[in-house]
Amino acid sequence: LETAQIKTFLNGPESFTPDNNFLLGEAPEVAGIYVGAGFNSMGIASAGGAGSALAEWIVAGEATSDLWPVDIRRFANFNNNPAWLKDRIKETLGLHYAMPWPNRELDTARPFRRSPLYERLAAKQAVFGSRMGWERANYFARTEDERTIRYSFGQQNWFETVAAEHRACR
Structure with missing residues (x-):
């Protein structure tokens, strides 16, 4: 490396995905076309494992390990919406080096899909999460402070509220 020279330097667009996973x-x-893309500035670090996993997938005809977090099929047609992508990619780019909190909910491009119950749940103080673009109630805030999720690696601020909901259901 001491005597290595840079032969070509390319400065081009990055490939960030809506969830920050490749x-x-x-x-x-x-059928028969395999994709390895969207490495979000981590291509060199992930290349060996990703290349090996993709090669095994091609040979075996299916993933040989649980690759769901990076499986291309995790996205649906609605993820191709240009307005949704524009908002979401800006957020995930900004979170690239941020703390990866457990249970983090992304804020942008929401609400996107709402059930007929959305307004009723919101009126009952639902704090929503999003899965596959659908807004769904994570829990119902008992106080205004609980409406804001305070992320932590320990017990989060909604823990007691959700525990009370579980007890009520039982």
Whole structure:
């Protein structure tokens, strides 16, 4: 490395995904075409494992380990919405080196999909999370302070509220 020279330097667009995880696997639309993309500035660090996993996938015809967090099939057609992508990618880019809190909910491009119950749940102080673009109640805030999630690696501020909901259901 001491005498290595830079032969070519390329400064181009980055490939960030809506959830900050890369894409691996067979393209859902085209059989036999495999994708390894969207490495979000971590391509060099992930290349060996991602390349090995993708090669095994191609040979075996299916993933040989649980690759769901990076499986290309985790996205749906709505994820191709340009307005949704524009908002979401800006947020995930900003979170790239942020603390990866457990249970983190992304804030942008929401609400996107709402059930007929959305307004009723909101009126009951629902604190929403998003899964596959659908807003769904994570819990119902008992106080205004509980409406804001305070992320932590320990017990989060909604813990007692959710525990009370569980006890009520039982």
